[in-house]
Amino acid sequence: MEKNAPFSVMNMHSFRWIRLTAFSALAAAAITSCASAATDFNQVGKQMSLLLQNFHFSRKEFSDELSTKFLETYLRKVDPNKIFFTQQDVDALKRKYGKELDDYLMSGQMMDAAQAMHALYRQRAMQRISYARDLLKKGGFTFDKDKSIERSRRKTAAWPKDEAEMQQVWKDMVEEQLLSEILRRETVARLAKEQNKPDPLANEKPAEEKLLMRYERIQRNIQETDLEDVAETLLSAVALTYDPHTDYMGARQVDRFKISMGTELTGIGALLGSEDDGSTKITGIVVGGPADKSGELKLNDRIVAIDSDNSGEMVDILFMKLDKVVDMIRGAENTQMRLKVEPADAPGQAKIITLTRSKVPLKDELAKGEIIELTGAPEGRNRIGVLSLPSFYADMEGGDRRCAKDVKKILERMNKENVDGLVIDLRSNGGGSLEEVRLMTGFFTGNGPVVQIKDTRGNVDIKSAHNRQKLFNGPIVVLINKLSASASEILAAALQDYGRAVIVGDESTFGKGSVQQPVDIGQYLPFFAARDRAGLLKVTTQKFYRVAGGSTQLKGVESDIQLPTATAAFELGEDILDYAMPYDQITPCTNYKKDSSIAAMLPVLKDASAKRVEKDRDLQIAREDIAMMKQRIKDNKLSLNKKIREQENSALEERRKSINKERKIRFAEMAREDATKYKIYRLTLDDVNAKELPLADPEKDNEQFMHLAEDPTAELDDSPEYPSGLDPELREGINIVQDMLKLESSGK
Structure with missing residues (x-):
């Protein structure tokens, strides 16, 4: 199982394989008759070149x-x-x-x-x-x-x-x-x-x-x-x-792309990793998948050969590319395959395991939430929701798994639980479906424009939400970082432009402001050509703009309140990519209304947050780490002298030990405080209809969807975990929502 997280935004409402309208029925017959023929990549290259020049936004x-x-x-x-x-x-x-x-x-x-x-x-x-x-x-x-x-x-x-x-x-x-x-x-x-x-x-x-x-x-x-x-x-x-997000994908990559946009695959439910010795190791097992149910395949077992169709012929996969191993393991639902495996607890002793493929839900990729009850807070203003969204997923094969539908279920349960404020965590969310983000924005803004889409001719199409009323009315904080891209930027920008949320995190998001359309190149090949392996052109056909008129291209969405985030040290973002499209602006939408309450609150919120950040030891450590990493990247040097490297490593190790020693004491105290301050309830999609929500247990909940193998050196890392599963950025997001609730209650 291999997951990619592309920064692409797809208009799923208009998504289709672009087809030749003439001879469509005969073309389907030609595909069948020529399926076994070799694909003529010379023709693929020629047709892709024509499509690229005619479809790309630049028309270059x-x-x-x-x-x-x-x-x-x-x-x-x-x-x-x-x-x-x-x-x-x-x-x-x-x-x-x-x-x-x-x-x-x-x-x-x-x-x-x-x-x-x-x-x-x-x-x-x-x-x-x-x-x-x-x-x-x-x-x-x-x-x-x-x-x-x-x-x-x-x-x-x-x-x-x-x-x-x-x-x-x-x-x-x-x-x-x-x-x-x-x-x-x-x-x-x-x-x-x-x-x-x-x-x-x-x-x-x-x-x-x-x-x-x-x-x-x-x-x-x-x-x-x-x-x-x-x-x-x-x-x-x-x-x-042409631009960093226009790309050609061969047939194998197309399959992976479809999986990356969805939340399930057909296979055995195992996460694979390549080993230096040439074998493929089991690094994760999906709970409830075929591998998990059989009980025969274990974490850290090594696969050395595969009989993909259970024909009796094993194919040696030693040193085979991981993506090709993954392709051999995937297949049609309810088909059998065999693996030759060397068990982790008996190296050198091979055994044969037969598994039946099935649909494997990737539940850890789905929307999920938590409800944090604050003890000591005013009654009726003491519950904050956290909505975590890894991507704006949508099933490209016509299934009904869509993130807007899932988020709606979570928000409805949060309303039932009387949640007062909300943190939406979009950190490292690389984007996904434009249609899903359009629908989701309306949950927080109600009826009105969400994003503007401009094509190469300058025509502007306004995508609007048609919700009669908001699904969630309380104050919102959106957590972002440099890896929040595309659809994440549309949601963050719309909530910022409407005055519905405070954006918190990195200086800005990634800065991808373009829309890609998938074009099935096979449909443009000569009539009798083999086309099943022709691949797909993912081409930038439009740019999107905020309702306020500015593009997110290059600039991204800028935070209202900046925090020292883990991604701040690295060179990330659209502006460092080759051939990135330029920033520009268009006319703002006129039919939306900005709430002015957040603008009035913001100076107070910024001041209160800045004071907390200065006192937050973990965020100060993050600032130090960022400065050190930026300097290391700037210096761009690695010594070949062992003594010098040992001295460098020793200094880093001493710093790590000092931080860990201090954190163990402080985290123990934080955990005791959290126990009196917070009551945290888990809210996954499996929990939305539960009579009572279960209490969150970070250690167990992390294993709820997938069992992961530990690195053999992991036990030597004595770095303590953040108490209650709440990292410093999330804690500050919760604090800012509390500040917003207090300001609302005070009427200031």
Whole structure:
């Protein structure tokens, strides 16, 4: 089971596979008759190129300048760290393909260029990795140099000018990886000794051998690349050159995309991970799924072979790409498959497990809530709801699982429980369905415009909510961070523009203000062409704007009250992406009314929050962490000297220990205070019709939907958990809602 979280917004109301209207019935027959034929990716490339130029918001036509950018995007995609191609390779590719890729695409000869470029990439990758393996086998690393390498080569490094410079890059890189692995093992061994626990890494293979296996996996993955992968890499690079959210997805990626928009899949209900030794490990088991019900498959078991259709023929999956392993495990409902497994408690002893696939609900991806009852608060103003939404999901296969429908159930139960104020947690919510966010906004604003959509011709369509009245009337805080994107930004922006919520968190959200439309390329291929593996073009056709007229593009939604969040230290957001579309504004909607009460409250709310943040030790630690991380990113250096690295690690370890020591004492006191201050009720979709809501139990509730394997070193991490499952940002969000309730009650 593999889940992606795309930043795409889909107009699910108008979502459809775009089809040719003529000959539709005959085309369906042609698909069936040609299903077994090989897909002609030259035709796929040609049709995608036409669709891209005609459907994309920019209507940008192919040119020599754009063709050069196609190649640059391709090179960043296959070699982002500049560790495979030399400058000589890059120059040669530019001379041959720089101004010609658009011609290859439009003339239906794309695969000539795609296969030739991939062949060079494969040759160089095999050459570099073989060199790295030779270095590891030869040994002789001393780790005593007065030398540093770049932590990240993506933006700052130039292409190595020749083979000699490339070999030095790899020599330094291998030395750093080996040093990091040695230091990791030494740290784990030291922590285990300090805590009188066994060293969980004592029986691991030597560090050099572990890295050798890691490189072997990379080599095998490159060798497994098929024609579909080769085509997808180039076509994706072409699409991404138009903007960061326009993309080509091959057939396998389309399946994963559909799953990412929904909340269930058909399979065995197991979360998989790749191991350095080439095996695939069970890292999670979905509660109630086939793997869980059978009881035969355990956490940390290793899958070494798969009989996907229970035909009696096992396929060795050693070093196979994880996505292809996942594809083999998925299948039709009620079909059987067999796994060859090495149990975690009996390594080297294989057994065969037969499982029947079924629909597996991913309940941890669904909307959920909590109700926090505040003791000591005024009667009738003492209940705050927390609504957590991981994504704006919608079943793309016509099912009835939709997040607006689920959120409505939770809000209705919150109303029944007399919730006074609400925290909506959109942190790290990457978006989803435009239709779902339209419906959901109306729960809080009532009837009125939600978002404006502009197409390439400048036509503006206003998407409105048609709720006669609000479903929730109380004060609202929306928690956001830099990973809150797309549909999250539509909801946050609308609630801010209506004066319905205080936005709290990072400086701003991600900054994605565009709408993508999926186009089934197979429907545009020649009449008798095989089209079942043609893939999909996800193309930006529109931009969306706030009801107040501004775009969320690049700027995102700015917080009313900023907090030091975990994501603040990292370079995240639309503004750092290649070919991001510009910010602009359009005319504001006239048929909406902004509530002025929050604007009046805001100075008081900001002042009260600032005073709490200054006294909140955890938020101050977060500020220190952010400053340290930003400096580390700016310095962009990793020493190859073991003594220097040990000193750096020792300083970090001492800081960690000091913080943990202080937190253990403080968290114990907080837990005692929480017990008298809060009564927290769980409100999942399974609880909405319960006679009485159960009390929340963070430890047990985390295992309610999926059992997760622990990292073998996890027990050595003595960092205490935040009491009551309430992290500092969420606690401050609750505090701000309390402040709003108090101000409302006082009539000020």
